Amino acid sequence: MDGIIELESSPAHQNFLRYDIRVIIKFSVILGKDASCIHKDLVTVLGENALSIQTAKKWVKAVSEGRDDMRDEPRPGRPVTACGDANISIVLVSLSDDRRKTCEDISTETSMSRTSVFRVLTNKLNKKKFSKWVPHLLTDEQKESRAYFSRNFLRRFQTEQNDFLGRIITGDETWV
Structure with missing residues (x-):
């Protein structure tokens, strides 16, 4: 099953399947674009969710060699069920x-x-x-509390410098 890439920053808030991205690559190859140009376009649209340049090159090569089907090929082995x-x-x-x-x-x-x-x-x-x-995830209240104390520590450090650092005591939270 193809994964979905969600674009938070996209104005249309569109979701792209891996299949969709591969079709875009295929279309771009037909237009005569090379792998680095296609990758640059994908990064412009998808940002950090874009596939790597190596993966783009792999798909450009596959399309150039005549691959028409952009779906994942079946993989051998037992499917992962441990986290079901x-x-x-x-x-x-x-x-x-x-x-x-x-x-x-x-x-x-x-x-x-x-x-x-x-x-x-x-x-x-x-x-x-x-x-x-x-x-492991912090609640909004815990995040706000940590941000408050961090800003407070930063203000104190800016005024007291090394004297402030010498008074900090650290410890493992598990025993508290």
Whole structure:
């Protein structure tokens, strides 16, 4: 399945599938554009979501050699299912009992591999391990608080310079 690239800065807020981008590349090749020119155009429209120059060159070469179908070709091997909805639910249930469980504990309990459990926790559930698994994303209130204290520290540093830095005590938040 082709992924969707969302353009936040685009005035039309359009979504581009990888397939769409490949068709644009095909059209540009027919117009006689080279890979670097096509890549430059894609970066202008898609910004940081544009494909790499190497990928653009690969598709320009494929189109130039006569490839008509812009869809992904089937890939060999077993599809990745470790981060599927079923496994996410299993990990959530296991974690709801005790948030201090390790990946190995959850792995033993659920019969999933440790790496799969870790992938689900960090990539899908956005959790980070301190002394217990906690959500990694900050709330708006936490972001505002950190911005407030950062501005305050910056103001104090500008007035007090090295005296201020000498009074800062740092520590690990997990014990607080």
